[in-house]
Amino acid sequence: MMVVAVVALARSRNLFAVVVLAGAYSFLMATVLVALDAVDVAMTEAAVGAGISTVLFLGALYLCRSEEAKPAHRPLIPFALAVSTGALLVYGSLGLPDFSDPQAPIHTHVAPRYLNDGPQETGVPNVVTAVLASYRGFDTFGETTVVFTAGVGVIVLLRRRRKDKNKES
Amino acid sequence: MNRQLVLRVIAKLMIPFILIFALYVQFHGDFGPGGGFQAGVALAAGVIFYALIFGLARTRRAVPDSLLDGMIAGGVLLYGGVGVAGMLLGGNFLDYFVLDADTVIGQHRGIFWVEAGVGITVSSVMLRIFYLFADRANLTESERDHPEGER
Numbered sequence: 001m002m003v004v005a006v007v008a009l010a011r012s013r014n015l016f017a018v019v020v021l022a023g024a025y026s027f028l029m030a031t032v033l034v035a036l037d038a039v040d041v042a043m044t045e046a047a048v049g050a051g052i053s054t055v056l057f058l059g060a061l062y063l064c065r066s067e068e069a070k071p072a073h074r075p076l077i078p079f080a081l082a083v084s085t086g087a088l089l090v091y092g093s094l095g096l097p098d099f100s101d102p103q104a105p106i107h108t109h110v111a112p113r114y115l116n117d118g119p120q121e122t123g124v125p126n127v128v129t130a131v132l133a134s135y136r137g138f139d140t141f142g143e144t145t146v147v148f149t150a151g152v153g154v155i156v157l158l159r160r161r162r163k164d165k166n167k168e169s
Numbered sequence: 170m171n172r173q174l175v176l177r178v179i180a181k182l183m184i185p186f187i188l189i190f191a192l193y194v195q196f197h198g199d200f201g202p203g204g205g206f207q208a209g210v211a212l213a214a215g216v217i218f219y220a221l222i223f224g225l226a227r228t229r230r231a232v233p234d235s236l237l238d239g240m241i242a243g244g245v246l247l248y249g250g251v252g253v254a255g256m257l258l259g260g261n262f263l264d265y266f267v268l269d270a271d272t273v274i275g276q277h278r279g280i281f282w283v284e285a286g287v288g289i290t291v292s293s294v295m296l297r298i299f300y301l302f303a304d305r306a307n308l309t310e311s312e313r314d315h316p317e318g319e320r
Contacts, residue, residue, distance in 0.1 A: 043202065044207050055221070126200055126202065134279065138263060141252065144290050144291075150294065151290075151293070
């Protein structure tokens with residue numbers, strides 16, 4: 001189903017259909033994440049990917065035309081670039097340890113300590129929250145700052161346009 | 170979409186539950202799946218739902234821009250403030266062990282406030298971006314209707 005959604009996404013020229021398909025794809029992705037036991041990520045994917053970004057895309061569509069313009073030239077160079085990047089990534093993933101290999105470095109380094117000592121040290125049964133907020137508190141602080149910066153950037157960009165229009169009129 | 174009776178009734182039924190669920194995810198994140206980011210996004214989604222059905226103006230009256238602007242900065246400040254509080258109490262930056270005599274309770278307290286900061290910032294940023302987009306749509310529409318511009 002996800003493959004069908006992606007192929008339809010790439011082929012469709014109607015941007016409204018693209019937005020709806022992207023939302024459906026996000027929901028499918030969320031179910032995959034639930035199947036992988038990553039409920040936190042699935043919730044984020046469903047709310048951001050399927051909910052808020054769909055609304056924002058529709059808002060953007062309202063501001064412009066809903067049909068994609070025909071490309072001016074054949075996109076051969078971008079296509080070659082995308083294929084070679086994909087090939088590089090696949091080549092890189094060959095060097096990763098096998099999926100769910102218990103001897104993989106990620107499972108032998110700090111993960112056992114988090115899993116064994118985390119509940120006693122933090123008193124928080126959800127290890128994901130303990131790692132995010134306590135052990136990796138600096139990273140999450142940076143993350144929050146990124147969200148803050150993104151918000152401020154959007155505010156500054158869109159607000160100034162409005163003021164300019166006020167001056168013109 | 171203001172006159173769609175079914176939508177209005179369903180929205181009125183569902184929005185309180187969405188908001189409650191967001192708060193549940195926020196404050197129950199220590200025990201179940203979830204946390205500040207997820208809660209913030211769910212909260213923003215609930216309010217955006219309200220704005221889609223009942224209009225931007227009414228939403229803005231309920232959740233004004235100035236409140237959101239304050240929340241965007243306030244969340245980050247709350248997070249950083251927890252870190253600084255740890256420093257003032259003799260620990261390192263973002264060190265929660267010193268927040269209470271019992272280190273486990275201190276950790277709990279730190280995680281709670283940090284997650285609250287994340288939730289506040291995320292929800293307000295999402296909402297503010299939505300407001301700005303929706304506002305631009307209104308703007309072009311009103312310019313089309315009144316070329317002189319009233320704003």
